[in-house]
Amino acid sequence: MILSQILGGKGGALAKKAAISSEATAGKISIRDVSIVYDPEGARVVAVDGCSLEIPAGEFCVIVGPSGCGKTTLLNAIAGFHGVSSGEIYMDDQLLCSPEMTTEPGADRIVVFQNGALFPWKTVLDNVTFGPLIQGRMTRKEAREAGHELLLQMGLSGISHRYPSEISGGMRRRVEIARAMMNDPKVLLLDEPFRAMDALTKTVIQKYLLDVYDASNKTVFFITHDLEEAIFLGTRVIVVTSRPAQVKKVINIEIPRPRDFRVLSSEYYRHLKEETLEAVHEEAQKAFEAGEREMA
Amino acid sequence: MSAPLKNSKKGVLGKKVKGFLATKSACRGIFSIVVALLIWELGTRYGLPVLSAIPPPSAVLVSFKESFVDPWYWGSWESSFQRIGLGFIFAQIIGIPLGLLMGTSRYFRELSLPVFEVLRPIPPLAWVPASALFWPTPEESIVFVTFLGAFFVTILNIVGGARSIDARYVRAAVSLGSSRKDIFWRIVLPATLPSIIVAMTVGIGVCWNTVVAAEMLAGHSGLGFLTWRAYVTFSYPLIVVGMISIGIAGYISSAIIRLLGSRMTPWLKTS
Numbered sequence: 001m002i003l004s005q006i007l008g009g010k011g012g013a014l015a016k017k018a019a020i021s022s023e024a025t026a027g028k029i030s031i032r033d034v035s036i037v038y039d040p041e042g043a044r045v046v047a048v049d050g051c052s053l054e055i056p057a058g059e060f061c062v063i064v065g066p067s068g069c070g071k072t073t074l075l076n077a078i079a080g081f082h083g084v085s086s087g088e089i090y091m092d093d094q095l096l097c098s099p100e101m102t103t104e105p106g107a108d109r110i111v112v113f114q115n116g117a118l119f120p121w122k123t124v125l126d127n128v129t130f131g132p133l134i135q136g137r138m139t140r141k142e143a144r145e146a147g148h149e150l151l152l153q154m155g156l157s158g159i160s161h162r163y164p165s166e167i168s169g170g171m172r173r174r175v176e177i178a179r180a181m182m183n184d185p186k187v188l189l190l191d192e193p194f195r196a197m198d199a200l201t202k203t204v205i206q207k208y209l210l211d212v213y214d215a216s217n218k219t220v221f222f223i224t225h226d227l228e229e230a231i232f233l234g235t236r237v238i239v240v241t242s243r244p245a246q247v248k249k250v251i252n253i254e255i256p257r258p259r260d261f262r263v264l265s266s267e268y269y270r271h272l273k274e275e276t277l278e279a280v281h282e283e284a285q286k287a288f289e290a291g292e293r294e295m296a
Numbered sequence: 297m298s299a300p301l302k303n304s305k306k307g308v309l310g311k312k313v314k315g316f317l318a319t320k321s322a323c324r325g326i327f328s329i330v331v332a333l334l335i336w337e338l339g340t341r342y343g344l345p346v347l348s349a350i351p352p353p354s355a356v357l358v359s360f361k362e363s364f365v366d367p368w369y370w371g372s373w374e375s376s377f378q379r380i381g382l383g384f385i386f387a388q389i390i391g392i393p394l395g396l397l398m399g400t401s402r403y404f405r406e407l408s409l410p411v412f413e414v415l416r417p418i419p420p421l422a423w424v425p426a427s428a429l430f431w432p433t434p435e436e437s438i439v440f441v442t443f444l445g446a447f448f449v450t451i452l453n454i455v456g457g458a459r460s461i462d463a464r465y466v467r468a469a470v471s472l473g474s475s476r477k478d479i480f481w482r483i484v485l486p487a488t489l490p491s492i493i494v495a496m497t498v499g500i501g502v503c504w505n506t507v508v509a510a511e512m513l514a515g516h517s518g519l520g521f522l523t524w525r526a527y528v529t530f531s532y533p534l535i536v537v538g539m540i541s542i543g544i545a546g547y548i549s550s551a552i553i554r555l556l557g558s559r560m561t562p563w564l565k566t567s
Contacts, residue, residue, distance in 0.1 A: 081467055107473045117468035121486040121563045134482070135473040163563040183472065 026092050027186035027219030029055040029078060034087035035244070036073050047073040049244030050087070057092075057186075058217040062234030064225060064280055066287035070245035071223045072114075075189050078221060080105035091186065107131055107183040112176050112190045118164040124175050125151065125160040131183040147182065154178045154212070170201040177212055187219045194229065203261055206232060214258050227276050231255075232264060239279040242287035249279040351533040356540075359533035369541075375517035376507055376545060379435075383442025384503050391450030392492060398451070399458025400484055412451055420445040420506040424513055438510040438518075445506035446499030453498070457491025458484060490564060493557035500553050504546040519545060 036048040047070035055061045063071050076082040078089055078096065080103050088098040096103045105111075110131075118127050128151060129143040138146060151157045156174055159167050164175070173193055180188055190209075194202050206229060213220060213233075224230050230237045231253055239249040253272060255263050263269050316322050337354060339347030351359075363369040398405040420441045427437035461484060469483045511520030523538030558564075 079467075079471060105467070105471045107471065109471070111467065111471050113464050113468065115464065117462075117464035119465060119468075119483070119486070121489070121561070130469075130482075131472040134469075134475075134478050165563060165565065179472075 026057055028057040028090075028092050029053075029187060029219060029221065030088075030090040030093075031055075031074070031078075032088050032090070034074070034077065034089060035085045036070070036077060036082065037085040038073075046244040048077075048084075049246055051240070051246055052087075053238060053247055055219060055221065058219055060213055060220045060222065060233060060235045062222045062224060062230040062237045063240060064227060064230045064237055064276065065240035065245060065248075066242045066280070066284040067225060069240055069242045069283070069287060071240060072191055074245060075111070075191050075221060075223055078187070079109055079111045079189050081111075107135060108186045109189055110180040110183055110185040110187075112173075112180055112188065112193045114192045114195055116164075116169075116172050116176055116193075118172055118176055118179070120164050123161050123163055124156065124167070127164070127175060128160075128179045128182050131179065135183075150178055150182055154181075154208075168201075169197060170205050173197075173205055174208055177209060181212065181216065181218075185218060187221060190220065190222045192223050192225070194224075194226075202229070207261060209233065210257070210259055225280075227273055227280065228264065231269060231272050231276060232259065232261070237276055239276060239283070242283045242290065248283065251276055251279075351536060355533040356536045359531070359537045360540075363534070363537050363541075369522070369537075372517060372519045372522040372538075373541070373545065375515075375521075376511065376519045376542075379439050379442050379507050379511075379518065380500070380503050380549065382439045383444075383507070384446050384500060386439075387443050387446035387450055387499060387503075388496065391447050391495075392454060395451045395454025395492075395495075396458055396480075396484065396488065399455045399488065400480065405455065409455065412448065416448045416452065420502070421509050421513070424510060428514065434514045434516070438507065438515055441510050442503050442507045445502035446496075449499045449502055450492075450495045453491050453495035454488060457488040457494075461487045489561055493553070493561060496553050497550060497557065500549045501546065504542065504549065508542055 031051055031053040034048055034051045035046065038045040038047055051074065053061075063074070065071050073082060077084050078091075080097070083102040084097050084099060086099055089096045091109070095101070118124075119130070122130065125144065125147050129138075129140075129147040132138040132143045132146070133140065148157065148160065151160050154174060154177075156171070156178060159171060159175075164172055167175070176193070177188075194205055197205065210233060222230075222233060231251075234253050237251040237253060238247055239251065240246060241248045251272065255268070333353050336347060337352050338344075340350060340352035394408075398408055423441050423444055424437065427440045428434065431437040431440055465483050465487060466479060469479055474482065507518065508520035508523070511518040512524040515521040519538055519542045523535055523542070526532070526534035526538055
């Protein structure tokens, strides 16, 4: 699946508008000493504490950590759903949020949610064209054309007129990724998107995401607590501590792309997994003992 | 006995009667109705306790035949449907926007919902005397209580529906570049639509309850009045004709709402 080639190959306005460019020129995320404190009814809950992280443009960055460690909070801050208590987050050297300001959520940083958020009342095609239409970036005709094109590229054209309730969970995730890509975002924010999936569907959809990533080179900020998934997908795996979240360990995954599920049985992979597991296990233990429940 | 009527009703609705009649459950349904009619007929003839007081189905059928050619009978249908139509439609026109406003704005909800919570438990019929006072004619007060029947149901259902919208949808829409206005029209409205339709389905039922009773109390026309007048004038078979007619009218109304509802929410599989 070579999105960029085909969309780029069209050359015209369509390709530019639906644009999935393969050069990662934008989407650098800098998280600088960020702390996020929840204060529901005076109970100060420190979700993220002094977290710093540089994600170069076009990197597939995977965040791993125990449940409830504040990963989602951090993602929500990048997305603009949540402010920070101290520190700053920059995108391409532009301030996204600081204690004084929060940039509104926008189509440059699209979130794919844990349980999926396709609009049930819209067909697959209408979901996919929602972004460009609402932003007034395309006419209805252009959007439908580009939508059809993208769905075709992503192997989803057969279901364009179905409603989300009529397709499988794996398909819904793919449509959601397509919906995000339609907006040519700088960053894709994925919050445990494959959590509820069975292992077999998961491998298929992971490969699918990798294909999209390889073709587009978007910056990806991916949260999971599945280590295999983290290593298989990521360029770097960031292990964060149990709440409050801080960077505990950064593991570079030097598996060449395009990746194949066969790497999952390689020696190098096993070694990486051990390394990651060790780092995560300690934190998981701490989180377990703290008895914290998942928040936000 | 009432088979021709049943068929014509189904025909009006454009249902696939033939296919339906072929199924086993349809056969059982017809069987149970036939048996009930038999028990009724025999019970009235041989003086079974409760049944002996009411006219037998054969007499009802005769009365039905007479009613069918009686313009006054059809006029009763028309009056009742008119009241239902007015009351119900006004309840939607006022109730849907108000419910959406209350569901989406906390400020407005906290200001106005208590009033509705206090008024809601009052049965619509308890409004009859009061509405007779502040509406000039009985006609208007009947329409008003019919309106009330659907109004509170609509408000409370929609407030509930709009408040329970999954935050993910709103976040996704914002993330995709929606303005506040877009959120309302493209997320809140379609996400609340199923609740609106539930409110309509329940509301139309309450409307019929209300209109029939109100007609008995204060009306000079309508199916409720027809039934009551039949009682007062000792034409007992006509009482049953009135009752059955009300049942059919209520069924037709909710069938229309259901049809409308499934058209409006094609993403909900309610085949």
